[in-house]
Amino acid sequence: MQRLPAKMIAKIARPACDVFINHRGIDTKRNVSGLLYDNLTRMGVRSFLDSMNMKPGDRLFDHIDRAILGCKVGVAVFSPRYCDSYFCLHELALLMESNKRVVPIFYDVKPSQLVVKDNGTRSPKELQRFSLALEEAKNTVGLTFDSLNGDWSEWLRNASDAVIMNLREVEEARVSLVITTNTSSVHALLKKF
Template identity: 65%
Template sequence: MGLHAKIWHNVAGPGYDVFINHRTVDTRHTVVRLLYDHLTHQGCKPFLDAETLKPGDRLLDTIDKAIRGCKVGVAVFSPRYCESYFCLHELSLLVGSKKRIVPIFYDVKPLQLRVEDSAILSCSQKDLKRFNLAIEEAKSIVGLPFDSSKEYIISTFCLF
């Protein structure tokens, strides 16, 4: 186990070290898979929905518990990120829980991130306000750009 992994393993205790927040259709088979594999290889315990959720899990309860128990959230912003209620819910919970957030801007620039009322039709005005505040907070955090048209070495994702 590397030094970074040992430090995070000792700090995190039970639960997850890192919560990976992402839009599945944009990122699951690319940057998110690389990130998850890299963190796991480094001895960290990341939460990734496709790897962690099991049949019978209560979706929001499990995700909310993982976010509350994690030390760091990685928000992988992508072109369709702001169209997802779940992405925005997770981000707003990370922000509201005062978690450290590391943004990765996957084929999108921070200024392009906007919550459109029409994108999330079943959302209340309260949720829309919460989601907009979370996006604005995330846009003010120094993040990592990722251009999928270029090849990257996994060390790009050294978060700790």
């Protein structure tokens, strides 16, 4: 999978959100994705859910791609028909290509059931891009939820905790990198004297 250069990401990205929620709206917007967005927002986490963060006139790809590139953590909510959506797969691929930490949530679907299908509308390059991103997500530890037998409040608590934990880890790594970089700069400067 080809990664985007850090300079390109920095130029495009404006930190509009902490968490980007990638989902198939028709399957999960009114339950899993909407509940997670509301709960994270109540906790003070700046989350992006297309129906909540976009207004008429916004250009879909521009707005969504900018949010993905600017987020710290992505949440991929996989549902039975997730792979039918070009938008879902594009967003997932962009999350992976920009090296975002992604928390997979498997809602009424097993990872093994998620397959990119060639329906004749996608180029071979897109199929490969989407398949690589999907495989990477399937090989990432995530959460599963069975809507018929699962405990919604327990799931929401676990999902929110997982997102918060990942946000903390990303932020701690960023702060550590800044400190290390600054320390190295100071050492290099001191060596000159």
